[in-house]
Amino acid sequence: xxxxxxxxxxxxxxxxxxxxxxxxxxxxxxxxxxxxxxxxxxxxxxxxxxxxxxxxxxxxxxxxxxxxxxxxxxxxxxxxxxxxxxxxxxxxxxxxxxxxxxxxxxxxxxxxxxxxxxxxxxxxxxxxxxxxxxxxxxxxxxxxxxxxxxxxxxxxxxxxxxxxxxxxxxxxxxxxxxxxxxxxxxxxxxxxxxxxxxxxxxxxxxxxxxxxxxxxxxxxxxxxxxxxxxxxxxxxxxxxxxxxxxxxxxxxxxxxxxxxxxxxxxxxxxxxxxxxxxxxxxxxxxxxxxxxxxxxxxxxxxxxxxxxxxxxx
Amino acid sequence: xxxxxxxxxxxxxxxxxxxxxxxxxxxxxxxxxxxxxxxxxxxxxxxxxxxxxxxxxxxxxxxxxxxxxxxxxxxxxxxxxxxxxxxxxxxxxxxxxxxxxxxxxxxxxxxxxxxxxxxxxxxxxxxxxxxxxxxxxxxxxxxxxxxxxxxxxxxxxxxxxxxxxxxxxxxxxxxxxxxxxxxxxxxxxxxxxxxxxxxxxxxxxxxxxxxxxxxxxxxxxxxxxxxxxxxxxxxxxxxxxxxxxxxxxxxxxxxxxxxxxxxxxxxxxxxxxxxxxxxxxxxxxxxxx
Numbered sequence: 246x247x248x249x250x251x252x253x254x255x256x257x258x259x260x261x262x263x264x265x266x267x268x269x270x271x272x273x274x275x276x277x278x279x280x281x282x283x284x285x286x287x288x289x290x291x292x293x294x295x296x297x298x299x300x301x302x303x304x305x306x307x308x309x310x311x312x313x314x315x316x317x318x319x320x321x322x323x324x325x326x327x328x329x330x331x332x333x334x335x336x337x338x339x340x341x342x343x344x345x346x347x348x349x350x351x352x353x354x355x356x357x358x359x360x361x362x363x364x365x366x367x368x369x370x371x372x373x374x375x376x377x378x379x380x381x382x383x384x385x386x387x388x389x390x391x392x393x394x395x396x397x398x399x400x401x402x403x404x405x406x407x408x409x410x411x412x413x414x415x416x417x418x419x420x421x422x423x424x425x426x427x428x429x430x431x432x433x434x435x436x437x438x439x440x441x442x443x444x445x446x447x448x449x450x451x452x453x454x455x456x457x458x459x460x461x462x463x464x465x466x467x468x469x470x471x472x473x474x475x476x477x478x479x480x481x482x483x484x485x486x487x488x489x490x491x492x493x494x495x496x497x498x499x500x501x502x503x504x505x506x507x508x509x510x511x512x513x514x515x516x517x518x519x520x521x522x523x524x525x526x527x528x529x530x531x532x533x534x535x536x537x538x539x540x541x542x543x544x545x546x547x548x549x550x551x552x553x554x555x556x557x558x
Numbered sequence: 559x560x561x562x563x564x565x566x567x568x569x570x571x572x573x574x575x576x577x578x579x580x581x582x583x584x585x586x587x588x589x590x591x592x593x594x595x596x597x598x599x600x601x602x603x604x605x606x607x608x609x610x611x612x613x614x615x616x617x618x619x620x621x622x623x624x625x626x627x628x629x630x631x632x633x634x635x636x637x638x639x640x641x642x643x644x645x646x647x648x649x650x651x652x653x654x655x656x657x658x659x660x661x662x663x664x665x666x667x668x669x670x671x672x673x674x675x676x677x678x679x680x681x682x683x684x685x686x687x688x689x690x691x692x693x694x695x696x697x698x699x700x701x702x703x704x705x706x707x708x709x710x711x712x713x714x715x716x717x718x719x720x721x722x723x724x725x726x727x728x729x730x731x732x733x734x735x736x737x738x739x740x741x742x743x744x745x746x747x748x749x750x751x752x753x754x755x756x757x758x759x760x761x762x763x764x765x766x767x768x769x770x771x772x773x774x775x776x777x778x779x780x781x782x783x784x785x786x787x788x789x790x791x792x793x794x795x796x797x798x799x800x801x802x803x804x805x806x807x808x809x810x811x812x813x814x815x816x817x818x819x820x821x822x823x824x825x826x827x828x829x830x831x832x833x834x835x836x837x838x839x840x841x842x843x844x845x846x847x
Contacts, residue, residue, distance in 0.1 A: 261662070267736040268655035272667065275652035275706060282687070282703050283674040289683035351579070357572040369830050370580040373587075376825045378765030380787045384818045385586040387790070388593065394811070396589055399604045428582070433840075440841040460568055492681075492768045497787065511681065518682045519772050531680030539677055 293317070293529035309525065316529040326530060329513040332506055333534075336495070337487045339423045345483055347427045348434030349476065353464055355435065356442050371432025379497035382425055386412065386498070390421060418503040426494070437479065438472055445471035481549045485542030488534055510534045587822075594618065594815035601811040617816035627785070627817065634782040635824075638763045641701050645759040646752060648706040653714040654740050675708045681772070688773050699773045700781065704762070710755050713843040717751035718744060720842075754839030757832050764825060782821050789817060 288303055294313030295306040309315035320326045351371065358364040374382070389396045390411035398408040411421045449467045458466065492511040499507040508516075510530060518527030588608045593601060597612025605611065621627055655661060656668065679687075684703070693699040721744060729739050767783035774780065780788075829836070 256662075265658075265661060265736070268658060268661055271651045271736075271740075272655045275648055276667065276670070278648065278706050279670060279674060281691075282684075283679070286679035286683035286687040289686045290679060292682075292686075354572055354575055354579075357569070358576065359569050360573075363573065363576070365833075367576045367580050369833060370583050372829065372833070373583055373826065376761055376765075376829050377822060378767065378783050380767060380783045380790065381765075381818055381822055384786070384790050384814065385590060388589055388815070389586055394601075394604050396585075396607065431579075432583070436837055436840045440837075460565065493766075496768065496771075514681045515772065519685055524682050524686070528680060528682040531682055535677055535680060542676060 290528060290532055292525050293532045295525065297524040316525045317533070319526055320530050320533070323526075325508065325513060325517075328505065329508050329510045329530075333490060333509040334487060335506075336419070336422065336509060337490055339419065340426055341483050341487070343423050344427050344430060345480065347431040349438055349472075351431050352435040352438035352442060352472075353468060355439060356468065357460065368432070371435070373432070374429045375433035377429070379493040382429060383497040386421065386425055412498075413500065413502040415503050415506040418498075419506050422494075422498055422507075425498070437475060441472040441475040442468055477549055477552075481545040482542075484545040486538070487541055488538040590815050590819055594812055594819045596812055598812065617812040618820070620813055621816045621820055627820075629778075630780055630782050630785045631820070633779070634764060637697075637700055637781060638760050641705065641763040642756050642759045644701055645705045645707070645710075646756060649711050649714050649755060650740075650745075652706060652711050653718060654744060655736075656715055657718045658736075671708055671711070685772060694773055695776050695779070697774075697779050700763075700769060700779070704766070704769060707759075707762075709843060710758055713839050714748075714751050714755060716842040717748060721747055750835050750838060751842070753832055753835040757829065757836055758839070761825060761829075786817060786821055789814065 291303050292306065293316060294309055295303070296309050298306050311318060355364055355368065358367070377385075387395065390398070390409075392398055392408050392410055392413065395411070397411075402408055409417060411417050445467065449471075450463055453463050453467055488510075490509060490511065492515065495507060495509045496512050496515070499512060514527045514531050517523050517530075521527075585608065589606075592606050592608055592610045594617050595610035595613055595615065596606045597614055597616075600606050600611040652671075656664060658664070678684075688694050688699055688703070693703070725743055726739055729743055734742070763781075765783060767781060767787055770779070770781050770784045771787075774784075
């Protein structure tokens with residue numbers, strides 16, 4: 246596409262609209278959708294600074310004490326909240342350290358497979374966990390890891406060992422949580438890297454072979470540099486998400502024995518907000534999470550630009 | 559090219575690693591299947607591994623004879639179908655106009671949309687919005703609020719960008735309107751991206767439960783995953799157990815397994831056929847304009 250700068254002509258609005266009104270008409274529903282479901286709720290963010298009153302509009306509710314900061318102060322005095330921040334960051338960091346490299350390694354392995362058919366079968370199987378819901382993954386985890394009737398523990402106890410509390414002791418739970426995350430995502434996550442690898446000029450490999458480079462030399466000097474920018478972009482997105490994270494996974498996997506490591510911000514908000522009806526407090530918590538999340542994302546993007554990589558925008 | 563013995567050896571190592579990885583993916587499913595088909599005696603004795611013991615289909619018969627489960631299954635299937643159709647329509651409506659360079663206000667609309675990718679109002683504001691709109695306990699809440707994903711919209715737009723401009727331009731010269739260009743040129747050429755996004759949206763709806771958990775309290779509107787969540791966590795167990803044996807040791811195991819298996823089968827049957835499409839879709843989503 247050539248982008249030649251045309252000197253600005255005066256728009257003939259009549260002609261323009263006669264032709265373009267159809268596009269605006271098509272955009273009507275999506276724009277209404279964004280305004281109603283994405284922007285309208287932002288109005289309710291205000292209740293983080295107000296005393297929530299049923300039946301009153303947000304604008305009528307009285308401001309909270311301490312210049313409206315009452316609920317932020319309350320949140321930071323709340324041990325459960327502090328614990329939720331810690332757990333959110335910790336679990337996300339573990340996900341990053343263990344879960345981020347897994348798809349890259351898997352893509353590199355797949356790339357070494359010679360038989361295309363076999364490669365395709367392995368891919369299909371590896372994508373499967375991505376299509377399972379977290380409720381189902383947790384039920385599979387129960388079957389495999391449960392203390393008395395889980396597959397692994399049955400094998401261990403049959404061999405005379407002691408059952409491992411994969412799901413009901415904090416440290417083991419964290420390991421299981423991270424492990425299941427890897428299990429679910431390593432295959433799916435590899436798709437992007439495989440596409441990037443496919444885009445590498447094959448002549449580079451041939452030249453390297455002529456020079457006598459072995460398998461791992463080629464991986465290190467050609468494949469990895471070839472997908473470096475993909476890795477960096479995805480790493481930024483992951484770093485930016487260090488305060489974020491979904492609801493489905495931690496909520497499906499949490500149980501009362503491991504709450505000290507399993508309660509994260511989204512589950513904290515659900516339990517205390519929608520279940521506990523502390524709307525102002527949990528809105529404050531949600532706002533805190535969003536703002537810190539945006540801050541992380543912007544910082545990660547800025548750093549990546551400074552390093553000479555493309556940012557995510 | 560002639561391979562050295564060392565290289566061949568190496569090839570086999572990678573094949574071996576892949577077999578191992580594939581097994582790790584498949585074993586939980588095999589165990590699930592085995593449990594769902596095994597007899598209660600064996601399940602109590604914990605000696606069911608990868609093959610069923612005391613093969614029987616009682617658990618499936620129970621599940622298929624359970625009106626509550628069947629109802630939820632049909633309801634979720636309906637939600638998935640309706641949701642996917644709505645989502646594909648909305649995604650097209652949003653993606654198509656935005657590929658036209660000449661559209662005034664395009665930059666502004668792009669910003670409006672992009673912001674929502676990075677900043678969400680939050681759980682409670684969203685909840686209060688649903689309350690205000692009268693969507694709590696309304697089945698529409700499972701269809702409308704999540705009907706348009708910006709990520710998927712970007713995938714579709716990237717696909718549209720890949721359709722040669724010349725096709726569109728020649729149609730424009732022939733006097734075709736933007737509606738006609740969409741229907742006659744873009745839609746027929748976009749089957750791959752529709753297949754991909756249909757899969758993404760359908761899987762999202764089939765697997766999702768958090769919206770129902772937050773916005774729906776009436777059990778008759780529960781989608782399958784929420785019902786499963788409740789069964790697995792023994793919520794409502796009194797009611798279910800009374801009729802269906804969910805607390806009977808052994809039987810409860812195979813029943814749970816059969817329920818989970820049955821809820822997974824639709825997706826497991828579909829996704830392998832769409833592999834080449836969703837690979838292209840994910841790749842499109844990762845490419846920046």
